[in-house]
Amino acid sequence: MESGLVHKKCTPCRGGVPPLGPEEAESYRKAAPEWALLEGATRIERTYRRKNFSEAFDFVARAAALAEEEGHHPDISFGWGYVTVSLRTKKIKGLHENDFIMAAKLDRIAAEPEETPH
Numbered sequence: 001m002e003s004g005l006v007h008k009k010c011t012p013c014r015g016g017v018p019p020l021g022p023e024e025a026e027s028y029r030k031a032a033p034e035w036a037l038l039e040g041a042t043r044i045e046r047t048y049r050r051k052n053f054s055e056a057f058d059f060v061a062r063a064a065a066l067a068e069e070e071g072h073h074p075d076i077s078f079g080w081g082y083v084t085v086s087l088r089t090k091k092i093k094g095l096h097e098n099d100f101i102m103a104a105k106l107d108r109i110a111a112e113p114e115e116t117p118h
Contacts (some may be wrong), residue, residue, distance in 0.1 A: 005031050005097075005104035019094020028095075032103040035087075043088040044099055048110050053080045062109050070105070072098050 005028075020028065022041035029037055035044040050056040056078045063085065067073045075086040085106060089096040 005101045013089050013091050013096055013098060017092055017096070019089065019092045019096065025095045028097065028100040032100055032107060034107065035103050042094040043086055044095065044103060045084065045086045046103070046106075047082055047084045048106075050081050050083065056081060056083050059083050059110065063106055066105055066109060067102070070098075070102060072102050074102060074106075 019042065022037075025037055025041040025044075029035055029044065032044070032046075035046045037043075038045055048056075048059060050059055060076055060078050060083055063074070063076060063083070072087075072089075077084045085103075087099040087102055088094060089099055
């Protein structure tokens with residue numbers, strides 16, 4: 001079931017707003033259950049499994065395009081068969097609704113069929 005967050009757009013965060021508290025973060029995380037709350041609920045992370053290096057790289061490229069479109073940029077690491085994505089709003093040193101919007105949108109593109117190789 002798709003989260004309502006996937007239909008929202010990330011909004012620019014200028015800082016000065018408090019990060020989500022642990023209870024608020026957990027409430028948002030319920031809409032992105034595959035994501036782990038880490039570092040005292042100041043970061044979320046998920047590892048996506050792919051069939052091989054090429055599919056992992058393709059997912060990273062699609063995630064990068066999404067990040068540019070949303071103006072919200074995750075930390076991404078990848079290798080053969082996996083992509084790990086970490087989200088936090090750096091300006092507030094914690095989590096914001098934007099992080100969960102990106103998580104939901106990343107989950108959506110992860111569920112889409114892989115593009116065929118050129």
